[in-house]
Amino acid sequence: MLSRTADHLYWMARYIERAENMARVLEVTYRMSLVPNAAQSEAALWQPPVLIAGDVAAFARDYGEYHAANVLRYMALDARNPSSIVSALGNARENARAVRVAMSSEMWENVNSLWLELQSRLESGVKETDLSEFCDWVKSRSHLFRGVTFGTMLRDDAYRFVRLGTFVERADNTARLLDVKYHLLLPSGEEVGGAVDYYEWSSLLRSVSSFEAYQKVFRDTIEPWKVAELLVLRDDMPRSLHACFDEVTPILEQLCDDRGWECLRQAGEIHARLHYGRMEDIFQGGLHEFLQDFLQDNIALGEQIQRTFLNAPTH
């Protein structure tokens, strides 16, 4: 297939996944803000969404204070913020429009109607009190997108690039979320089990749809290292890093000929770390360090994919 087509498909999927993940973060933060919690200031609560994906300096310049209304506007609705939900969905639609013929017509109509509905929502205005509903809507549209992709798209390379985009992006988002939250929730040296814990950790789990899964897997009170284990190493947890690379690696195997060997090698290396890694070793080296390394390697893999397939050279 055309390199440009693959590029648009891959990025379309990445942007939709990105919008979904930001919606998850905002929704959970909003929910937490409704739980009385003297231990945490409103600013401390609303900063993580900006730390995860935004531009802290731009936020300080354009908005100033961290509170629900500001962060909602910046991370959900501000078209000037390239990481906002609105920007991500707009980019997804622009990518889709350029290659509408490369996907099933139901997929295109799905992305297009998502965008049209977004326009009418923006016209009627999204208020702070609409936040949960808005985020739910973004999530369900993303579910719908994956569903229509899975249910209607020919299993060819076009399909593989869509899926590849989804999982490379999801791995990035899960790692960032975990890193920021872990960092904030567990200042170094502090013992776990305090007052903040239950709501904080359970909300982190909810943001990646893993609360029920945690209960099922561990049947225990929520503990930080188990949360980390669930989101890093468990391969049966669909938003974990391991699960993402269980998807990424075989897709690359199918896509690659000899030119793609470097992509495959990089993905395989990351995959092996997640597949054979042990949580105690990760904690020994520091979860933050582990996640930072992971993020960098995942970005490097993304760049390698870009070089190999998407901006294909002419020779």
Add this chain to the structure above:
Amino acid sequence: MTKQISHPFDEMHGTGPGVRAVYGPLSNWLGDASYSLLKKKSREAELLFRRVGITFNVYGEDAGAERLIPFDLIPRILSSGEWQHLARGAVQRVRALNAFLNDLYHGQEIIRAGIVPATTLTNEMYRPEMQGVDVPGGVYAHIAGIDLVRTGENQFYVLEDNLRTPSGVSYMLEDRKMMMRLFPELFRRYSVAPVEHYPQVLLNNLRAVAQPGIVDPTVVVLTPGAYNSAFFEHAFLAQQMGVELVEGQDLFVKDNAVFMRTTDGPKRVDVIYRRIDDDFLDPLAFRADSMLGVPGLVSVYRNGGVTLANAVGTGVADDKAIYTYVPDMIRFYLAEEPILANVPTWKLSVEDDRRYVLDHLEELVVKEVQGSGGYGMLVGPTASRQQIAEFRERLLANPDNYIAQPTLALSTCPTLVEQGVAPRHVDLRPFVLSGKTVTLVPGALCRVALREGSLVVNSSQGGGTKDTWVLNEGAPC
């Protein structure tokens, strides 16, 4: 100030109060349908078109603004006999035009015979780069849109030939799909000839004009990109044919061949259905500032390394000044009498014609020789005195640039408007495909001028579209 053309022929009623036979069942059905039902269906259609993204960008408006071409849900109907006549005439015309282009770029017999003036060679749409170049099958205009208008029961005229990159065929197909979805019951009352196979016929034709010796030719559609006004159509046709939709940046030239950049490395391209104007095809051959084209493409093309459809240089044959010679071309190349008539045309470059036109501006339609899209034209009978005065200045400044025609009373067709169902002027553009044979599917783009009394049907001027039904032979209606 809008003046109206008096008593045009109406597709449903003819010239009297009765209903023409082919419209009988539709007229009955319309009589039963309430205005609110039609409005509801119309809104439903708009919603569907938006969701599918069948949109159009109008030049000069804010970039990226997407508009729908209004869709009118009352179809235009042609009997089998009417269609046979139009189809034969359109095929004849395209055969002659292809013969003309082949001749013009080779021996120029028609100029030597004194039928077409030698000044044709100084027309800016004549491409000297094409002189002596052989194109597969001698086909230049692979896709031609012939604009037809009707003024009476048996009076059809060819208004113009579109031989460069005629657009609108996606509306022929999408309007049909929409009608079948909205009014399945009407398709039980009428036996309507199908048009859905158009993309397949197009693909077969494109494959047939690959350079000789290529066994399984790779066809692509070349688009200027997602911001082009007709992008939807480019994408639609590529998808329906199952070929790649490429932009200039996806193609490159190497070793006298054209390749596309794919995830599996370079892949050879044999036939390019290009929806980019000549000027932008290749910055090395034509406009150096073109970002849309492919450097070196024209040189490969001239050396027979790739086929372009339509060929480079077809514009010289659909120029409005050349138009007047088409009936003579038909006689010259085919030794046949033209089946479809031209509209009588005055050339402002000819002194007698110019005098006549300047004296009769308020009766005539004046057009730019290379104009399209309904821009830069004067419709005398509906123009204000001031508009006429302004246009006179422009004519005098550059007379060679204009032709004039009598204002034809274009036929009207019942159309759903704010006040209910009312007659609006329509035209018809069938698409003629040339490959090994010259064919067309039984259907056309029907454009309708939605403003009361307006004769300008172009979508860029607020025109809409209608489904066109060609009835099967021997069908009850």
